[in-house]
Amino acid sequence: MNNAVRELMDLFDLEQLENNLFRGQSQANGQRSVFGGLVAGQALLAASRTVQEDRPVHSLHAYFLRPGDFNAPIVYDVDRIRDGKSFTTRRVNAIQHGRPIFSLASSYQVVEEGASHQAEMPEVPGPDGLESDEAIRIKLVERLPEQYRKDFLTERPVEFRPVTPTDPISPDPKAPIREVWFRVVDKVDANPMTHRALLAYCSDFGLMGTAMLPHGMNFWQPNVQCASIDHAMWFHNDFKIDEWLLYRSDSPFAGGSRGMNFGSIYRQDGTLVASVAQEGLIRLHRSDSPAE
Structure with missing residues (x-):
């Protein structure tokens, strides 16, 4: 198995206490705190492990409360709110250092x-023939500040192929629409519950950046403060x-x-598999006033 994928699957091998x-274990990925998609995916998996396998998750609603420590x-901590005849409901609090950093509610049917x-x-266009994000990153790395370059080039478990590539370092303002193909780069031998948790993980990549497209903003600007506020999936x-x-x-x-x-997330045959909604913080500080 690809090393990056093996590390990803280890992160989704939760220990039952x-x-x-x-x-679950944390992971540093070049951000100031734990990647929100990782917490969402692990929380969904924790909730799903308390539910009968014949009841797949159909929705989740979550709030990011505090930055996570990687x-x-x-x-x-899973709360078994309800087990009904058709629906099951769970609530999960993700806790670090005695305080909740994330809260999720999920429903199963x-x-x-x-x-x-x-x-x-x-x-x-389909993914074949499109340039991968890895190839794009290799071409751009010399333009990044030195402290970001190692993380920028680290092998990743998920491959992205944007339909219309943009320059993530010096983006030109454009319409707030983004289309990208993605997949985990190696075979994932896991149950459907884990595949859905991994989709929750992947769904947080790049989503908040869509709202930044019309403003020519990027995540590396020292005067831009970004954070996910909430996240929902169906x-x-x-x-x-x-x-x-x-x-x-x-x-x-x-x-x-x-x-x-x-x-909206589609299979290659055109089947709609999931819908996503997220609101994020995009705070622009004065260039002489560092983000808190």
Whole structure:
């Protein structure tokens, strides 16, 4: 197995401490705090491990409360709110140093038949022939400040191939729409529950940046402070995280130092597998006033 993928799967191998208590490991990835997608994915997996396997998760709603410390493990405390005939509900608090850093509620449903429709997948080029984010990063690394270069080039478990590449270091203002293919780069031999937790992990990559596109902003600007505020997902159909998925995101609004983003995730055959919504903090400080 690819080393980066093995490390990712180790992060999703949660240790069970008690009936409703789990512990996951953190990881530094060049950010100031734990990557939000990792906490969301681990929290969803912890909740799902207390639910019958014949009830897949269909939605999650979460808030990021405090920055996570990537030097410390994360404890997930699961509250079994309800086990009904058709639906199951769980609440999870992610805890570090005795304080909650993240809160998630998730809902599960027995598989049922019903009326069905979906939005069509955008007509975009497939992933074959598109340049990978790794190739793009290699070309751009010399323009980055020295302290970011090592993390920028670190092998990653998820490959992204943007349909319309942008310069992440000096972006030109453009419409707040982003389309990118992605997949875990090696075979993931895991149950559907883990694939959905890994999709929650992947769904946080680049989503908040969609709201930054019209403003020509990037995450490396010293006067820009960014953080996820909340995150919601709805799971519609089955998929495999190691097969190509298209992530189309758009941002209808930014204001009050916040940006709103919506996303749709499709299988390569056009099936809509998930919808995403997130609001993020985008705070612009004066250049002579460092972010707190």
